[in-house]
Amino acid sequence: MTEWPRIKPTDYCNEDLPTLTQPWWRTLPRHFHALPDHFLADNDTRWRIDYTASLDTVARTGLACMAGAAALPASLNVKQQQEERELVRFYEPFLDCGDPQQFFTAPQQHPVIQYHPVARYHFQPEDGQAHTLSFRSPFEPKNPALRDRYLAHKRNRTAWAQYWKHDGEPRPTLIMIHGFVADPYWLNTRWLALPWFYKQGFDVLLYTLPFHGRRKSPLAPFSGAQFFSQGMAMLNETFAHAIHDLRIFMNHLREGGTPAMGATGISLGGYSTALLSSLEKDLAFAIPNVPLVTIMDLMKSWFPVNLQFPLFHKVYDTDFAGLRKLTALHSPLTWPSLVPQSARMIIGGAGDRFAPPKHTDLLRQHWDDCHVHWFPGNHMLHLDQGSYLRNMRDFMRDALQERSVELSA
Incomplete structure (x- = not known):
């Protein structure tokens, strides 16, 4: 039986927020990042929201300093600025064609997936097996001018995931995509209570995004540093590489007999989950957790990264709408979801200041007013998590049931 959350979807009542219209990068107000987020809440819930929001703001500033510092050297190089302006023009036809599959092409090769034992401190199921999976990625950049530079990151060319499978026949699989810099399997295992989902009967695949974890270059200052720091x-x-390698893992699960799979992800992983849903029509469900949806507007709200915007305007010789357009190719707001509306759900934190609630609301609009579960916590501290975990489980089971009925019809 579905449990009502502490904050109902109707409690998010921000009349200042715009109605999403396309092309979103031009119609979204320039000051979107500064719009407030309003919730109807009792005093106890309001205190939780305000307290966790203040904690998020402090942590966000630290992460923004790290990300901004990593990107600054390349941004200040005059020669690289000129090259970057020429490179980004390559992607305009892919955005204008209206079909995301033209850029995010399905993998054409089927590399051998290697199975490795997991470390002892990782989750060890009692009624199944846990393995670390890897393969040598055949991905090559679409832009030929970037091929050598991108592929020079040798460690990034090996894809990694951790797979928990029950004994016996394969079961419906929950694909989990981590957030920016938050790649460790042990962290996501505990943060999102993934062993609990396993015990509910789901197999689990934890996917590692490019430039994170074992894919991090040896000289990168931190895991994920090169994800955003190398230009648009x-x-x-x-992002094309992230989706490409994940689809290879998904093909491997299909070939192994997995009856169905759905995806969830947190923060950047939520963004990637929503993007995946516009490309994979057989996803049984898509559940982004505290997702961002427009990278430029997010950066605009992050101090001190927001101080670098005059430099961004100079590098790309464009206004703010133009900067948004540079990221629109991989934004989930650009493409329609292929997952049925009844199988789309978003988890939002009322006190989130990394990816504020207004981002969740934009995705809700784009996803045809899909179901939203709000919790009274921030990006990292998920208060009342048990409530949304149970709602996720019930939602996933319902989506799988609907898909089973659809396939048998």
Whole structure:
């Protein structure tokens, strides 16, 4: 039986927020990042929201300093600025064609998936097996001018995931995509209570995004540093690589007999989950957790990264709408979801200041007013998590049942 959350979907009542219209990068107000987020809540819930929001703001500033510092050297190089302006023009036809499959092409090769034992401190199921999976990625950038630069990151060319499978026949699989810099399997295992989902009967695949974890270059200052720090052209290719390698893992699960699979992800992983849903029509469900949806507007709200925007305008010789357009190719707001509306759900944190609630609301609009579960916590502290975990489980089971009926009809 579905449990009502502490904050109902109707409690998010921000009349200042715009109605999403396309092309979103031009119609979204320039000051979207500064719009407030309003919730109807009792005093106890309001205190939780305000307290966790203040904690998020402090943590966000630290992460913004790290990300901004990593990107600054390349941004200040005059020669690279000129090259970058030329590189990003390559992607305009892919955005204008209206079909995301033209850029995010399905994998054409089927590399051998290697199985490795997991470390002892990782989750060890009693009624199944846990393995670390890897393969040598055949991905090549769409932009030929970036091929050598992108593929020079040798460690990034091996894809990694951890797979928990029950004994016996394969079961419906929950695909989990981590957030920016938050790649460790042990962290996501505990943060999102993944062993609990396993015990509910789901197999689990934890996917590692490019430039994170074992895919991190040896000289990168931190895991994920090179995801956003190499310019907008490289960012397009990084998202293409992320989706490409994940689809290879999904093909491997299909070939192994997995009856169905759905995806969830947190923060950047939520963004990637929503993007995946516009490309994979047989996803049984898509559940982004505290997702961002427009990278430029997010950066605009992050101090001190927001101080670098005059430099971004100079590098790309465009206004703010133009900067948004540079990231629109991989934004989930650009493409329609292929997952049925009844199988789309978003988890939002009322006190989230990394990816504020207004981002969740934009995705809700784009996803045809899909179901939203609000919790009274922030990006990292998920208060009342048990409530949304149970709602996720019930929602996933219902979506799988609907898909089973659809396939048998």
